[in-house]
Amino acid sequence: MMLEIRNLHASVDGREILKGLDLSVRAGEVHAIMGPNGAGKSTLAYVLAGREGYEVTAGSVTFDGTDLLSMAPHERAAAGLFLGHQYPVEIPGVSNLLFLRTAINAQRKERGEPEISGADFMKRVRTEAAALGLDMEMLKRGVNVGFSGGEKKRNEAFQLAMLEPRLAILDESDSGLDIDALKVVAGGINRFMGPERAVLLITHYQRLLDHVRPTHVHVLMDGRIVESGGPELALRLESEGYERHAA
Amino acid sequence: MRPELPTRRDEAWRWADLRHAEAFLETPAPANDALPETDHLWLDLAGPRQLFVAGQPVGAAAQAPTPDRTLPRHPLADLAAARATAGATLEIPAGADAGLVQLLHVGRGGAAHGITRVILGAGARLTLVESFADEGQDHWLNHRLDAELGPGAELVRVSRTLSGHGLVSDRAAVRMREASRFVHLTLGLGAASLRAEVEVLLEGAGAHAEVDGILLADGAAVLDALTRLDHRVPDTSSRQRWRLVAGGTAQASIAGGVAVARHAQKTDAEQSLKALLLRRTAAVNLKPELEIFADDVACAHGCTVGELDRAALFYLGTRGVPPAEAEALLTLAFVADALAGLPEGALQDALDAEARAWLARHAGGRA
Numbered sequence: 055m056m057l058e059i060r061n062l063h064a065s066v067d068g069r070e071i072l073k074g075l076d077l078s079v080r081a082g083e084v085h086a087i088m089g090p091n092g093a094g095k096s097t098l099a100y101v102l103a104g105r106e107g108y109e110v111t112a113g114s115v116t117f118d119g120t121d122l123l124s125m126a127p128h129e130r131a132a133a134g135l136f137l138g139h140q141y142p143v144e145i146p147g148v149s150n151l152l153f154l155r156t157a158i159n160a161q162r163k164e165r166g167e168p169e170i171s172g173a174d175f176m177k178r179v180r181t182e183a184a185a186l187g188l189d190m191e192m193l194k195r196g197v198n199v200g201f202s203g204g205e206k207k208r209n210e211a212f213q214l215a216m217l218e219p220r221l222a223i224l225d226e227s228d229s230g231l232d233i234d235a236l237k238v239v240a241g242g243i244n245r246f247m248g249p250e251r252a253v254l255l256i257t258h259y260q261r262l263l264d265h266v267r268p269t270h271v272h273v274l275m276d277g278r279i280v281e282s283g284g285p286e287l288a289l290r291l292e293s294e295g296y297e298r299h300a301a
Numbered sequence: 302m303r304p305e306l307p308t309r310r311d312e313a314w315r316w317a318d319l320r321h322a323e324a325f326l327e328t329p330a331p332a333n334d335a336l337p338e339t340d341h342l343w344l345d346l347a348g349p350r351q352l353f354v355a356g357q358p359v360g361a362a363a364q365a366p367t368p369d370r371t372l373p374r375h376p377l378a379d380l381a382a383a384r385a386t387a388g389a390t391l392e393i394p395a396g397a398d399a400g401l402v403q404l405l406h407v408g409r410g411g412a413a414h415g416i417t418r419v420i421l422g423a424g425a426r427l428t429l430v431e432s433f434a435d436e437g438q439d440h441w442l443n444h445r446l447d448a449e450l451g452p453g454a455e456l457v458r459v460s461r462t463l464s465g466h467g468l469v470s471d472r473a474a475v476r477m478r479e480a481s482r483f484v485h486l487t488l489g490l491g492a493a494s495l496r497a498e499v500e501v502l503l504e505g506a507g508a509h510a511e512v513d514g515i516l517l518a519d520g521a522a523v524l525d526a527l528t529r530l531d532h533r534v535p536d537t538s539s540r541q542r543w544r545l546v547a548g549g550t551a552q553a554s555i556a557g558g559v560a561v562a563r564h565a566q567k568t569d570a571e572q573s574l575k576a577l578l579l580r581r582t583a584a585v586n587l588k589p590e591l592e593i594f595a596d597d598v599a600c601a602h603g604c605t606v607g608e609l610d611r612a613a614l615f616y617l618g619t620r621g622v623p624p625a626e627a628e629a630l631l632t633l634a635f636v637a638d639a640l641a642g643l644p645e646g647a648l649q650d651a652l653d654a655e656a657r658a659w660l661a662r663h664a665g666g667r668a
């Protein structure tokens with residue numbers, strides 16, 4: 055099992071948001087997590103990434119068999135966990151390229167690997183940026199500075215491609231994207247996926263799932279997974295909404 | 302007679318740490334022929350170099366430059382003029398480009414005073430890097446720079462303090478004629494005490510001064526800067542960008558002054574003072590001082606104190622960057638603006654690398 059979440063309880067500012075969440079993800083699987091606003095989807099993503107202020111009060115999470123919750127955020131990243139943020143942060147004064155290169159080398163150092171060479175780095179940047187429709191001038195600007203909502207999401211997909219994690223938790227990677235950009239980002243996710251990797255796709259809409267086919271679909275409500283199924287569950291939610299679960 | 306030093310009761314000195322000036326006021330640095338190890342103290346840039354140890358030139362005859370007596374009086378600068386027995390005079394004839402010159406002042410034991418005199422003829426150019434360091438002992442280095450810029454002349458000066466002990470007080474006073482250009486960067490990296498002053502007299506139309514500073518204070522350092530950009534005639538401009546970073550129990554301060562005389566219309570004076578508090582135990586002081594007596598002027602100024610953006614630190618964390626490295630990266634981004642006034646090229650790159658190295662060394666190890 056790549057990711058195993060058992061009876062996870064977590065609070066923010068003393069308020070319990072996750073209330074006994076269970077989820078298992080194997081390599082090669084794509085899990086879509088859907089649920090109404092405020093259900094706790096981003097909270098789950100932040101808890102898995104290790105954000106401060108998100109306090110785990112009960113339960114366990116293992117990643118490749120090791121205790122994820124005892125690791126610092128940067129250690130989780132180096133171990134192969136990636137969070138695509140719902141709201142990517144702007145960092146003025148740090149170019150996207152410096153940011154990425156620092157990140158890649160920090161992860162390599164943590165894993166005891168040598169640094170990436172400047173030439174290899176630039177070669178990969180060019181390939182991946184072209185695939186995601188980001189131009190080099192944008193990448194020389196501050197991280198996400200002056201990027202539109204859609205450009206920020208493309209930048210998250212670009213970082214996913216560059217960092218090559220094993221598990222990608224993508225929090226609303228589709229929000230703010232126009233129809234063409236949606237296809238581009240979906241293409242990025244599909245290129246990333248493989249038998250050794252897994253994706254946790256947090257989304258509100260079927261339209262992303264038309265392009266990235268999930269193996270599992272879950273409904274997250276009030277801090278728990280209340281229903282799980284296959285791709286057909288997403289289609290049903292699209293027409294019925296969450297009323298059936300509200301009772 | 303023992304001269305009077307300023308005290309913290311004087312408004313202009315309220316954030317200064319003059320304990321070592323008091324202690325060494327009547328204690329000159331001991332005579333000693335041993336040469337300090339200085340290889341690591343120079344910037345690795347081509348150009349003539351002169352080393353001063355405890356105020357005395359090494360490998361050159363001691364000769365004290367004549368100070369510019371028309372400059373405003375100043376307690377420490379006047380003391381430097383009275384007591385310095387050596388210094389450097391850099392007189393560049395009209396139209397000549399003197400390139401980059403480095404002067405390194407190393408303090409030793411007691412007090413040492415120094416003067417650098419710069420006279421640039423019309424259209425002459427000079428880049429001057431003056432660095433202040435020590436040999437690992439408490440000391441007081443008291444320095445003054447007197448500069449006159451002829452019409453269209455250009456002076457770039459970097460005042461770079463690396464000292465880990467004692468006190469460095471450095472005051473630059475500059476007279477500017479028409480269409481001259483002055484760029485000054487104060488780089489305070491020391492863990493000790495620094496009093497850095499820059500006073501610029503803009504006396505010719507079209508003169509432009511760029512007075513920037515980076516104070517990186519850690520441990521128990523007290524880094525204190527004061528500027529005064531004195532716009533005395535119409536059509537002059539200035540820009541000041543100061544970036545202060547304080548960690549540990551350090552204190553970093555800047556009083557950024559702009560004065561515009563009554564008839565100095567069309568003055569454009571811009572000022573941006575920003576500080577970053579790395580630890581709640583540190584302190585920063587930002588004080589814009591605007592004395593504006595003309596009405597047709599543009600004086601944009603901004604002043605902010607902040608902490609590192611926690612959302613940005615988390616974002617970097619999720620990409621695999623450890624906290625100390627993330628802090629250093631964000632801090633470097635914060636100070637980088639203040640290097641933008643320097644001409645692009647080797648000097649700017651060297652100072653950027655130096656700030657980067659300082660931040661990498663101090664990241665994580667902060668109290």
Ligand SMILES: Nc1ncnc2c1ncn2[C@@H]1O[C@H](COP(=O)(O)OP(=O)(O)OP(=O)(O)O)[C@@H](O)[C@H]1O
Nearest residue numbers: 066067069071089090091092093094095096097098
């Ligand atoms: N810092 C905080 N302090 C208090 N409550 C918080 C905090 N952050 C989140 N919450 C609350 O936690 C609940 C879950 O929020 P979360 O962001 O996880 O929802 P979500 O499922 O991602 O919603 P959306 O679909 O709108 O993105 C919400 O009620 C939210 O108001």
Ligand SMILES: [Mg+2]
Nearest residue numbers: 095096097140
């Ligand atoms: Mg959310």
